[in-house]
Amino acid sequence: MNYDVIVIGSGPGGYVTAIRASQLGMKTAIVERESLGGICLNWGCIPTKALIKSAQVFEYINHAAEYGIEAAEPKADFAAIVKRSRGVADGMSKGIQFLMKKNKIDVIMGTGKVKPGQKVEVKGNDGTQQELTGKHIIIATGGRSRELPNLKQDGKKxxxxxxxxxxxxxxxxxxxxxxxxxxxxxxxxxxxxxxxxxxxxxxxxxxxxxxxxxxxxxxxxxxxxxxxxxxxxxxxxxxxxxxxxxxxxxxxxxxxxxxxxxxxxxxGVVANIENIGLEETGIKTDKGKVVVDEFYNTTVKGYYAIGDIVGGQALAHVASAEGITCVEKIAGLHVDPIDYNNIPGCTYCSPEIASVGYTEKAAKAAGYELKIGKFPFSVSGKASAAGAKDGFVKLIFDAKYGELLGAHMIGANVTEMIAEIVVARKLETTGHEMIKSVHPHPTMSEAIMEAAAAAYGEVIHL
CATH class of the missing domain: 3.50.50.60 (FAD/NAD(P)-binding domain)
Structure with missing residues (x-):
């Protein structure tokens, strides 16, 4: 069982890494102890959003009269809501199975453990044991719920x-x-x-x-x-x-x-780095994380680590980006290190939160002189029409050069809006360029243009 790349863990870090490695012509295997897609698809990002969508629908119905619609008193069927969430997660996991077959990736079910000499030991869920050999071994074992010392989890109460x-x-x-x-x-x-x-x-x-x-x-x-x-x-x-x-x-x-x-x-979460062979292989850790360089090489040649077990933000999209960066570097492509100050963070409560870059406090601490623009959704036509007037868009610019240092949004659908800012910052867009980029009306997203205008004293609708 010899491979070019062996990935341990099939979460959004692991499965994306495996697919990109296969696309680059490497013979690839992925080891997973539970379900393809890892925590994110099965017990995290995706099923929680399904639960939240059910809550939003319930909330809409409860406020139907505000939109001129009469509805009978709704009743939430908790078991049915949970069942729908699990169905969504199962569907996503099956989608990953399809992608593995499409990309000719060997899926080996069991618990993986790295060993010296470019080897991975896999204990199958059926009690069997096998050993794989790989030129490049990428550890993507993810994280789990952090257990506080005075708050022991019993799984019931x-x-x-x-x-x-x-x-x-x-x-x-x-x-x-x-x-x-x-x-x-x-x-x-x-x-x-x-x-x-x-x-x-x-x-x-x-x-x-x-x-x-x-x-x-x-x-x-x-x-x-x-x-x-x-x-x-x-x-x-x-x-x-x-x-x-x-x-x-x-x-x-x-x-x-x-x-x-x-x-x-x-x-929060804690990294899954116990009992996976790090000590025996000589891979260094620090403060509960695997030590890696900017291209995710560990301290032992041929072994790499990505995702929640390394020092970046513990987010699904970060793990995916790290995995792609890692295998593209292995393949000899020109790769830029990830800019961890341009990673968007999203929270899917209501109102939603989305942010990227410096907070106002952090930008001041870094010594920048600031121009700050803020535009409230209470004066947004689309927000008023949608009945979602809570929140605002806040943009932080460097007063000297006009660089967009950070963006902070709270409101309906802002998790969909933040990508504009990530791209703008990647392209080193200035405040004036954002003001002159014509945004569609009526949309929530035009609040971004208005916030940029507010920073430079050109706002129209405030």
Whole structure:
């Protein structure tokens, strides 16, 4: 079993890497212990968006009268919503199976472990064992829900994101620990269906990696939808001995006890680097991540690592880009290193959040003199027509050269709008060029042009 490339893990990093390697003429195998598509397609990005879509439809029906439509009182069938989500995930996973066959990639089901001498040991799910040899071995084993020391997950009352997607019944109340993308997305989903949701966030602002103005807008929007939010607070312990959970929360004013049915731990992800042969092979790690160079070579020649197990952002599209960069470099193509300051981040609660580049605070800290333009959706014709007036577009420019340093959006469909900014920054577009790029009317996206105009004192509709 000799290959040019062996990929361990078939998430959005691994399967994309395998396809690109095959396209470049390399004999390729992929090792997967569970389901093709990894966490993203089966237990992450895709099924959560299916759940959120069901919540949005439910929300639309509940507000149908605002659009001049009479509808009978809707009822959310929680089991059917979960079933639809699983169906979407299964369909996507089958799509990856098709792509593997189309690209003549050998799929080997089992748990992979790297060994010295360009080898991978695979323990099959049926107990069999085999050894593969590859000129290039790419580790893409992804991540899992981070377990906090004082918040041990039992999978029933204290759960991670995986269990949150397939609960047997809708809880009446839930405490969500952490307000990153995973936390606020599940908070929105459950609250929209009628669960009483409280978010507990350790930092001063929710979605703490975002620009502070975005955090404050989301706080207002989530509170308006009935979600309780506790910032600068930490969960000290959870008592699950009774029928529900008693959550001890430390706040700035003292301890509080919250009672709920379910506690969702959404405190980020941790890399899957244990028991995969790194130590035996001599591959170095640091602070729970595999050490790699700009083209994803590990410290041992012929072994590479991409995705959540290396130092970049733990995002599906980052893993895919890293994998493509890695195999194109192996194939001898001219490849530029990835610019990690031009990676878009998206959060799919309602309103959505999308951002890329510097926050205002980070740009000031980096020493830039700034021009900032902000355009609220409350004065957007399309947003008014759609009944989605919450939020804004905020653009941050370098005052000296006009470089677009960062963009921060919150509102309906902004996750679809952020790609314009990524391309603009890649092409080193200036503020004036954005103002003179005619945007269609009426659209949400023209708020980008208006925000650029606002930065330069040329805004029309404010």
């Amino acid at each position: 204290v759960i991670g994101y995986r269990q949150a997607m397939v609960l047997p019944e809708q809880p009446k109340s839930m405490v969500v620990v952490g307000s990153g993308a995973i936390g606020v997305e599940f908070a929105y989903f459950y609250a929209t269906l009628g669960t009483k949701v409280t978010i507990v966030e350790f930092m001063e602002n929710i979605v703490p990696v975002e620009d502070e103005e975005v955090s404050k807008q989301l706080l207002r929007s989530l509170k308006k939808s009935g979600i309780e939010i506790m910032t600068s607070s930490s969960v000290e312990s959870v008592d699950t001995s009774g029928s529900g959970c008693k959550v001890q929360v430390k706040t700035a004013t003292g301890m509080q006890t919250l009672e709920c049915d379910i506690v969702l731990s959404a405190a």
